[in-house]
């Protein structure tokens with residue numbers, strides 16, 4: 001790709017927002033099967049007033065990114081895991097499964113058609129990829145739709161939290177995110193709808209995000225509205241919450257591998273109690289959008305827990321994890337087998 005064909009966008013100042021790109025992928029499910037799918041320039045969707053998605057929120061999504069690498073390629077990161085997670089989500093929501101190969105092929109097609117929107121290497125921006133599926137035909141009684149649409153759009157994005165690597169502040173909310181046997185472990189739109197009040201309220205009170213607790217006992221750390229959480233102990237072990245009601249973050253699973261195999265650090269996935277917060281030396285949010293966003297402070301109903309890494313910069317271990325993960329994604333560091341899907 002010639003740099004000259006790239007869109008005239010101020011890549012370095014992009015935030016995390018929707019920027020319309022040229023093509024999106026669409027495939028429809030009807031009479032028990034998927035059609036072949038196609039690319040379209042039409043970003044609008046016309047739906048029946050009683051479509052399953054509109055009445056009973058039958059919708060789910062995925063989030064991934066395309067990266068321009070140091071040697072000028074365009075790649076994406078572990079798309080097979082996003083495909084599998086969407087399959088798991090669809091099963092939980094009584095939606096049809098889109099086969100893994102179809103999902104990955106659609107990602108490749110849509111990114112190839114929007115190459116001019118893949119931000120330049122070193123700009124700090126990436127092309128966000130949003131696969132999603134929703135029930136389209138009219139339903140009245142509470143039941144799954146019979147017809148569905150799967151789509152993927154893309155949007156160039158910058159950092160999820162304004163200020164990029166600057167540590168953020170979380171609060172312990174009085175709201176819960178997920179029930180023990182609910183849908184917290186899948187990427188259902190409904191998990192985000194019900195978090196909107198909590199996030200608006202957190203912002204009003206001056207916090208960047210909510211650190212949710214387990215709803216059964218409200219003693220254990222779960223995750224935030226849009227990212228998993230990792231902690232670093234004083235002896236440099238990476239610890240992350242184990243729970244059946246959090247989303248199995250692909251970034252978090254990758255970071256745990258990177259910590260062990262690239263940085264020689266011990267890792268633990270276990271229940272983490274709110275009480276333990278004060279004992280950690282670093283904390284960060286991890287996810288496709290969040291990448292690895294340092295947390296400087298958690299406020300629990302007026303009680304402030306400031307991590308020793310502070311509010312000025314990323315902690316040392318967080319920085320090493322960040323550099324290694326983004327190094328793998330941008331082609332500066334060799335990736336484990338199967339992690340990088342070359343798009344062109």
Ligand code: PLP
Nearest residue numbers: 226227228247249250251287288
């Ligand atoms: N947790 C929630 C609730 C999310 O929405 C996301 C974003 O996808 C994540 C965690 C991070 O997951 P991943 O690393 O797969 O993007």
Ligand code: COI
Nearest residue numbers: 063064226287288289290
């Ligand atoms: C992602 O990281 O891809 C997400 O989906 C998180 C958020 C934007 C909801």
